[in-house]
Amino acid sequence: MHLCMCRHCHKVFRHRMIKSVCEECKALDDELFARIEQYLLEYPNSNAIQIADALKIQPLEVISFIDEGRLTMVEGTFERLED
Numbered sequence: 001m002h003l004c005m006c007r008h009c010h011k012v013f014r015h016r017m018i019k020s021v022c023e024e025c026k027a028l029d030d031e032l033f034a035r036i037e038q039y040l041l042e043y044p045n046s047n048a049i050q051i052a053d054a055l056k057i058q059p060l061e062v063i064s065f066i067d068e069g070r071l072t073m074v075e076g077t078f079e080r081l082e083d
């Protein structure tokens with residue numbers, strides 16, 4: 001079991017995989033990711049600060065998606081990962 005911390009509510013919990021979102025915040029997280037993805041479709045060369053600004057979220061929340069591998073960052077811009 002890994003000790004994990006939720007990036008939204010900062011609750012500490014245990015999970016068999018390394019997770020950055022707790023069960024309660026999973027829906028919120030998916031919605032947030034969908035909004036980031038949508039924004040990047042419109043503005044493909046945005047950086048974390050611009051995305052955070054536009055979506056009224058914390059840059060760290062954007063960056064944590066990169067750490068998770070759901071978004072990749074190349075020379076300060078994001079690319080969508082191939083599924």
Ligand SMILES: [Zn+2]
Nearest residue numbers: 006009022025
């Ligand atoms: Zn949470």
